[in-house]
Amino acid sequence: MGEELIQQLIKALDSAMPKRRNVAKNYVNPLAAMMLEQAGYQVKLRDGTIWKHEYTTNYGFAEFTRARHLQGLEAKESMLLINSQSWFLDRYNKLTGDSSIIPMDFWTGIPEQLTDTQRITSTPQDNANVVASRNKWANMFGDEVYVHHLERQVDLPIEVIRQYLYDPDFEARVEKIFGNEIANDLVRLAVNGNDVSFASGDFYKLLKSYATLLKEAKGTKTLVSGVNRFVGKHGNLITPVKVNAPAIRFIDPFSDDFSADTSANYTASAGALAVSGGKLKWTGTSWTGGTVRYNNVIPVLMNTNYVASIYIKPGATSSCYITIKDPANNTIAVSNTASIGTGGGTIQVAFNSYNNLGVVFNVTCTQSSGNSGYDLDNVSIKRSVNKFEPYDLLNILDVMIDHYNPEYEVADDELAFLVSKEDASLIAKGLRIPVYVTDKGQLIPMATETRESRTVETQGAIQYRGYPIVVVPYAKSLNKGGFIIFGADKAEYRIAIQTLFSYNRVYNPRMEKGGEGYQYTYHFYQAYGVRNPGKFVIAEGIGSSLACEDLIFATSKDLIGSRIGSSASAVTIDKSVLAAAGAKGAFVFCDTPGAEIFYSATSGNLDTYALASTQTPAEGVDFASLSNGTYYVRAFLDGVTLPSTKMTVTVQD
Numbered sequence: 142m143g144e145e146l147i148q149q150l151i152k153a154l155d156s157a158m159p160k161r162r163n164v165a166k167n168y169v170n171p172l173a174a175m176m177l178e179q180a181g182y183q184v185k186l187r188d189g190t191i192w193k194h195e196y197t198t199n200y201g202f203a204e205f206t207r208a209r210h211l212q213g214l215e216a217k218e219s220m221l222l223i224n225s226q227s228w229f230l231d232r233y234n235k236l237t238g239d240s241s242i243i244p245m246d247f248w249t250g251i252p253e254q255l256t257d258t259q260r261i262t263s264t265p266q267d268n269a270n271v272v273a274s275r276n277k278w279a280n281m282f283g284d285e286v287y288v289h290h291l292e293r294q295v296d297l298p299i300e301v302i303r304q305y306l307y308d309p310d311f312e313a314r315v316e317k318i319f320g321n322e323i324a325n326d327l328v329r330l331a332v333n334g335n336d337v338s339f340a341s342g343d344f345y346k347l348l349k350s351y352a353t354l355l356k357e358a359k360g361t362k363t364l365v366s367g368v369n370r371f372v373g374k375h376g377n378l379i380t381p382v383k384v385n386a387p388a389i390r391f392i393d394p395f396s397d398d399f400s401a402d403t404s405a406n407y408t409a410s411a412g413a414l415a416v417s418g419g420k421l422k423w424t425g426t427s428w429t430g431g432t433v434r435y436n437n438v439i440p441v442l443m444n445t446n447y448v449a450s451i452y453i454k455p456g457a458t459s460s461c462y463i464t465i466k467d468p469a470n471n472t473i474a475v476s477n478t479a480s481i482g483t484g485g486g487t488i489q490v491a492f493n494s495y496n497n498l499g500v501v502f503n504v505t506c507t508q509s510s511g512n513s514g515y516d517l518d519n520v521s522i523k524r525s526v527n528k529f530e531p532y533d534l535l536n537i538l539d540v541m542i543d544h545y546n547p548e549y550e551v552a553d554d555e556l557a558f559l560v561s562k563e564d565a566s567l568i569a570k571g572l573r574i575p576v577y578v579t580d581k582g583q584l585i586p587m588a589t590e591t592r593e594s595r596t597v598e599t600q601g602a603i604q605y606r607g608y609p610i611v612v613v614p615y616a617k618s619l620n621k622g623g624f625i626i627f628g629a630d631k632a633e634y635r636i637a638i639q640t641l642f643s644y645n646r647v648y649n650p651r652m653e654k655g656g657e658g659y660q661y662t663y664h665f666y667q668a669y670g671v672r673n674p675g676k677f678v679i680a681e682g683i684g685s686s687l688a689c690e691d692l693i694f695a696t697s698k699d700l701i702g703s704r705i706g707s708s709a710s711a712v713t714i715d716k717s718v719l720a721a722a723g724a725k726g727a728f729v730f731c732d733t734p735g736a737e738i739f740y741s742a743t744s745g746n747l748d749t750y751a752l753a754s755t756q757t758p759a760e761g762v763d764f765a766s767l768s769n770g771t772y773y774v775r776a777f778l779d780g781v782t783l784p785s786t787k788m789t790v791t792v793q794d
Contacts, residue, residue, distance in 0.1 A: 147298055147300050147301060150297075150298070150301055151301055151304055153318050154301070154305065154314045154315070154318055155314075157313075157314045157317040157318045157321070164307065164309050166187060166188070167186040167187055167188055167190065168307060168309065169184065169186055169192050169306060169307060170305060170306060170307065170308055170309060170311045170312075172311055172312050172315075173302050173303075173305050173306045173308070173311050174192050174306065176302050176648075176659060177299070177302055177303065177306070178192075179648055180299060180648050180650075180657065180659075182299075184306070187307065209643060209644055210641075210642075210643040211641070211642040211643060212640060212641060212642075213239075213640050214640075215642070216639075216640040216641050216642035216665075217237050217638065217640045219642045219665075220237075220638045220640075220642055220665055220667065221235060221638075222320065223320050223323050223324055223327070223665075224324060224327065224636060224638075225324075226317075226320045226321050226323075226324035226325075227324040227325065227327070227328050227614075229328050229331070229332075229613065229614055230324060230327060230328060230331065230636060232630075232631060232634075233630070233631065233634040233635060233636050234634070234635055234636070235635070235636050235637075235638055236286065236635050236636065236637045236638065236670070237637075237638045237639070237640055238637075238638075238639060238640065239639070239640055240639070241287060241288055241639060241666065242285050242286070242287055242288075242365055243285065243286045243287075243288060243637045243638075243639070243670075244284075244285055245284045245285060245286050245635055245637070245670045245672055246284070284362075284364065284670065284672070285364045285365045286365075286635065286637035286668050286669070286670040287337075287365040287668060288637050288638065288639045288666040288667055288668045289337055289347065289348060289666065289667070289668055290664065290665075290666055291327075291347060291348075291664075291665055291666065291667055292662065292663065292664055293319075293322070293323050293326070293661075293662070293663040294660065294661070294662050294663075295319055295322065295660075295661040295662075295663075296652050296653075296654060296658055296659070296660055296661075297315070297658050297659045297660075297661060298652075298656050298657070298658040299656070299657050299658045300656070300658075301658070302658070302659075319661065319663075323663065326344075327667065328614055328615060329344075329345075329615050330344075330345070330347055330348040330350060330669075331348075331350055331351060331636075331669055332350055332351070332352070332613055332614065332615045332616050333345055333350055333352075333615060333616070333617065334346070334347060334348040334349050334350040334353060334669075335349065335350065335353050336349060336353075337349060348667070348668055348669060349668075349669065350669065351626070351630075351634055351669055351671060352623075352624040352626060352679065354669065354670065354671050354674070355381045355383075355626065355671060355674050355677055355679045356383065356624075356679060356681065356687065358379065358380055358381055358671065358674035359376060359379075359380045359690050359732045360372045360373075360375065360376020360377070360378075360379055360380055360690075360693075360732040361376065361693060361704070361732070371693075371695075371703070371704050373693070373695045373697070373699070373702050373704075373730060374695070374698065374699065374702075374728075374730050376690070376693070376730060376731075376732030377546070377548070377675070377731075377732055377733065377734040377735075377736075378546075378548060378675045379673060379674055379675045379732075380674060380675055380690060380732040380733060380734060381628070381674045381675060381676075381677040381678060381679050381734075382541075382544045382545070382546060382677075382678040382679075382733070382734050382735070382778075382781065382782075383678075383679055383680075383681070383687040383688075383733070383782050384537065384540055384541060384544070384678060384679065384680035384681070384687065384781055384782055385680075385681060385685045385686075385687040385688065385781070385782040385783050386529070386533075386537050386619055386625075386680045386681060386682050386685060387682070387683055387684070387685055388685070388782065388783055389536075389537070389540060389780055389781060389782075390442070390529065390533045390536065390537065391440055391441055391442050391524075392523075392524055392527060392528075392529070392683065393521070393522070393523045393524065393527065394439050394440055394441050394447075394522050394523075395435075395439045395502070395520070395521060395522040396519075396520065396521040396522075396523075397519075397520045397521070398419065398518065398519055399416050399419050399420055399421050399517075399518060400419055401416075402416040403416065403421075404416045404421060405745065406435060406436050406437060407421065407433055407434065407435055407436065408433070408434050408436055409423060409431055409432070409433050409434075410431035410432045410433075410434075411425055411428050411430070411431035412424055412425030412428055412431060412514075413425060414433070419518070420454075420516040420517065420518050421433075421516070421517040421518065422514060422515075422516060423506075423514055423515040423516075423517060424514035424515075425511075425512075425514070426511075426512065427511045427512060428511050428512070429507055429508050429509070429510070429511050430459065430505070430506040430507040430508055430515075431505070431506070432464075432503055432504065432505045433503070433504050433505075433506075433517065434501065434502070434503045435501065435502040435503075435520070437749075438468050438499035438500070438501060439499060439500050439501070439502060439522055440498060440499050441494040441497065441498065441499060441500055441522070442494060442498075443494055443495070443496055443497065443498060444493065444494060444495060444496070445493070445494050445524065446491065446492070446493050446494075446524065446525035446526070447491070447492055447493075447494060447500075447522050447523060447524055447525060448489055448490070448491050448492075448522070448523055448524075448525055449463055449465055449474075449476075449489060449490050449492065449502060449521070449522045450463075450487055450488065450489035450490075450519070450520075450521055450523075451463065451487065451488060451489075451504050451517060451518075451519065451520045451521075452485065452486070452487045452516075452517070452518040452519045453481050453485060453486065453487075453488065453504070453506065453515060453516070453517060454481075454483070454484070454485030454486075454515065454516040454518075455481055455482075455483060455485075455506065455508065455513060455514075455515050455516075456483065456512075456513030456514050456515065457483065457508050457509075457510060457513040458480060458481065458482045458483065458508065458509075459480075459481055459506045459507060459508040459515070460478050460479070460480055460481075460506070460507050460508075461478070461479055461481050461488055461504065461505065461506040461507075462475060462476045462477065462478045462479065462488065462490075462504070462505055463475070463476040463488060463489070463490045463502070463503065463504050463505075464476075464503040464504075464505065465490060465492050465500050465501070465502065465503075466500065466501040466503065467497045467499070467500060467501070468497070468499050468500075468501065470501070473492050473493075473494075473495070473497070473500060474490050474491070474492035474493075475490065476488055476489065476490030477490075485516070487519075488504075491525065500522070502520065502522065504517070504520075527683070528620040528683070529567065529619050529620055529682070529683075530567075531567045531568070531570040531571030531574055532571055532574055534564060534567045534568050534571050534619070535568065535571040535572070535605070537619075537625065537680050538558065538568070538605050538606070538625070538627075539606075540680075540780070540781060541558075541625065541627040541678040541680055542606055542608070542627065542678075544678060544734075544735060544778075544781055545627065545628075545678055546675055546676070546678075546734040546735075547734075547735075548675070548734070549675065549676050551629050551676060553607060553608070555629040555631065555632055556608050556627065556628060556629055557608055557609045557610075557611050557627070557628075557629075557630060557631075558605065558608055558609070558610050558611060558625060558626070558627050559611050559613050559616070559624075559625065559626040559627075559630060560610055560611070560612060560613065560616065560625050561612070561613065561616035561617055561618040561619075561623055562612050562616070562618075563618035563620070563621075564616075564618045564619055564623070564625060565603060565610055565612045567618075568603060568605065568610060569603055572603070572605075608627070611630075617682075618682065619680070619681075619682030619683065620682060620683055621682065621683065622681070622682050622683050622684045622685075623681075623682050624679055624680060624681055624682070625679070625680045625682075626677060626678070626679050626680075627677065627678040627679075627680075628676050628677030628678060629676050629677075630677075632672075632676075633671055633672045633673055633674075633676055633677070634669070634670075634671060634672075635669065635670040635671070635672055636667065636668075636669060636670075637667065637668045637669070637670055638665075638666065638667050639665075639666035639667070641664075641665065641666055642663075642664070642665045643663075643664045643665075644661060644662060644663045644664065645661070645662045646659050646660070646661050647659065647660050647662075648660075675734070686783075687782050687783065688782055688783035688784060688785055688786075689731055689733040689736050689776040689777065689778055689782060689783070689784055689785035690731055690732040690733045690736075690776070690785060691709035691785055691786050691788075692709070692729055692730070692731055692738070692774055692775075692776055692785055692786070692788045693729070693730050693731070693732070694706060694712050694714070694727050694728065694729050694730075694764070694790075695727075695728055695730060696719060696722070696724035696725060696726065696727065696728075697724070697725045697726070697728065698725070698726075698728050698761065702724075702725070702728065703724075705719075705727055709786050709788070710786050710787070710788055710789065711788065711789045711790075711791070712788060712789075712790055712791070713790075713791045713793065714727045714764050714765055714790060714791065714792045714793070715793055715794070716765050716792070716793070716794050717794055719765050724765075725763075726763035726764070726765045726766065727763060727764040727765040728761070728762070728763060728764070729759050729760075729762070729764065729774055729788075731776035731785060733776060733778055733782070733785075735778055735781075736776040736777065736778045736785075737753075737754075737758065737760075737776065737777050737778070737779075738758065738759040738760055738774060738775070738776045738777075739753040739754070739756040739757065739758060739759055739774070739775060739777070740756065740757055740759040740762070740764075740772050740773060740774040740775075740790070741753075741756040741757065741772065741773055742770065742771070742772055742773070743773070744773045744787065744789075746773070747773050747774075747775040747784075747787055750777045750779040750784065753775060753777055753784075754777075759774055764790060764792055765792070767792050768792070769792050769793050769794060770791075770792055771789065771790070771791055771792075772789075772790040772792065773787055773788070773789060773790070774787070774788045774790055775787045775788065
């Protein structure tokens with residue numbers, strides 16, 4: 142082992158405890174002495190007398206056994222001690238059990254369950270809605286945590302043991318530094334773990350973090366025991382609101398790689414347009430070019446710098462340029478005219494949005510001779526600086542607060558924002574900026590007293606609208622693809638621990654990192670859980686794919702309905718099959734709290750929220766009562782996240 146690493150370890154051990162205590166002249170730490178003796182070294186007292194281990198009686202945490210296997214209370218105490226080394230892990234309740242599957246029940250009441258048997262002239266036993274809710278609400282929201290095996294290997298060089306031969310706190314120092322190392326790794330997983338498929342050797346695939354659990358949480362789920370959970374209309378009670386931060390802040394307001402047929406969104410002043418082979422083919426007869434226009438207004442933030450670009454491959458050398466206009470058709474920016482040969486090339490133009498909330502994209506191409514077509518690809522408008530600014534962070538926090546699930550009346554003092562150090566800094570800067578950001582991106586000057594009324598700062602701790610900002614260790618910022626979480630984390634986060642713990646200590650004269658010493662190996666079982674994900678809002682940063690949950694069809698509007706189909710993109714409603722099964726109909730649900738669902742006989746009518754909001758709301762509609770044919774259904778939570786997958790619904794007899 143290198144001298145530098147040894148010195149680092151000694152420094153860490155020294156910092157783990159106060160200065161060494163004064164001890165008797167011939168004191169020898171029994172643990173260090175025994176470890177040296179087991180390694181073949183003769184241990185001497187300070188006066189040169191040979192140390193004899195039979196004079197000692199208690200050797201501390203190891204008692205010089207080479208392996209220890211703890212169960213039950215001892216294992217629980219060992220794991221609780223390790224988790225207590227981190228304030229973040231110590232913040233949350235612990236679930237312990239002897240099994241690898243630890244139940245995590247939570248009690249969430251189903252709303253709107255009051256009844257009156259006098260007016261419905263039936264007993265509760267005769268009312269299916271009452272019976273279903275009364276009998277199933279407790280177990281329907283149960284969950285399970287599967288604890289996974291974790292292992293920590295630590296090398297303790299002989300040189301370090303010699304250094305602490307006369308230190309009475311040697312055992313405590315070793316315990317603390319090893320416990321801190323394990324605890325820090327557990328925090329890293331709690332914050333950034335993204336899977337449990339560690340076969341690849343990726344550290345962050347050892348456990349799923351709280352953020353990953355919230356990101357994946359929804360009403361339908363297969364529990365680790367194999368039980369399929371389906372809660373129908375009440376899925377919104379156990380699903381967090383998922384905020385796609387780049388989408389709502391227009392980080393990259395527009396891109397089209399023509400992987401899908403979007404030709405209907407474009408108009409050419411001459412020639413014809415068709416998507417083929419992942420390209421927009423622009424062709425014509427006896428023509429020399431023209432202008433292609435994207436038909437929709439592209440939303441942008443006011444007074445923000447952007448870059449518009451497009452790839453063009455002409456059939457003959459052409460002159461091409463981009464024009465950016467406002468919705469009133471006034472020109473904002475024009476690129477330089479580029480001469481593009483048959484090998485193709487990208488042209489772009491930088492522009493400022495000024496006071497506009499939307500822009501129009503045009504590309505013009507001309508050639509000296511006709512009949513040669515163009516391939517257009519990778520059309521985009523992106524921020525010049527692709528990151529969140531301080532005022533973006535404040536707007537995101539507002540969205541998270543305003544979209545907290547209204548079904549939950551949680552005491553304000555239980556709610557907090559969990560953020561990275563970088564995002565906390567941006568929030569603090571944003572609090573000092575005298576502007577207000579509207580939902581549409583306008584920056585409005587704000588009086589100092591008004592700004593102060595929106596924020597509370599006490600005792601150096603940052604708060605926003607009265608909610609504390611908790612800085613989470615090792616968390617990534619939104620600008621690096623991280624998360625901000627808003628919710629009752631102290632009440633709902635859980636650490637699941639199996640009551641098994643063991644470690645092994647083996648002397649090795651030739652350790653992997655060189656030199657001789659003792660190799661420690663710890664084995665334990667731990668995982669993380671969120672008792673009720675519905676009490677959270679999670680915002681994901683750059684690169685987010687968060688969207689409304691996939692739509693689900695059930696055979697009833699209430700709790701007792703069963704699921705129809707399993708595909709996220711298509712379902713068949715067979716009227717005769719439903720009738721034979723005694724089903725009440727076919728009803729669509731979305732687990733995303735507050736989502737609006739629309740349906741139409743035309744797919745394009747659901748491409749955007751603006752179009753979908755003019756169509757028929759799908760909530761409460763019995764699709765089994767519709768005429769046979771094909772319908773399209775989609776969920777939206779406008780201004781918060783991306784729309785759901787568009788579902789194709791086939792209604793037939």
